[in-house]
């Protein structure tokens with residue numbers, strides 16, 4: 001299972017690591033891919049898409065790498081199952097609500113609620129691992 005993420009200060013990367021840990025503990029194989037190493041074909045043979053990006057700009061996805069990547073896969077994701085995650089700080093999660101709506105608008109089936117974690121506090125680790133385990137059970 002491929003987990004593609006962007007992270008500026010490491011919080012979303014930490015979430016990706018923990019989700020992958022959960023996937024692996026659940027018996028499937030997780031591959032963590034920095035979006036800078038991803039291309040638009042990366043999910044072609046995948047049934048499940050796992051994407052992570054923090055709230056950036058003013059409640060938007062990171063605009064230099066992650067936003068263009070989402071744009072590049074937009075015409076290929078219809079009918080796929082998608083899990084979203086990301087870190088935030090001072091907002092209320094608006095970027096994730098918008099991102100979920102967008103992916104649903106592209107025809108994806110969301111398989112989680114969009115896991116958001118303020119910065120990356122250690123007590124939230126379990127939520128990430130649990131998401132990974134849930135993903136491995138699909």
Ligand SMILES: Cc1cc2nc3c(=O)[nH]c(=O)nc-3n(C[C@H](O)[C@H](O)[C@H](O)COP(=O)(O)O)c2cc1C
Nearest residue numbers: 007008009010011012054057059087088089090091
């Ligand atoms: C340029 C910039 C813009 C940000 N914009 C938002 C925002 O709109 N809403 C929010 O809740 N947090 C915002 N943040 C906070 C980040 O989402 C937060 O620090 C997050 O943990 C960063 O994740 P990362 O370590 O994976 O890069 C912003 C941070 C930066 C550096």
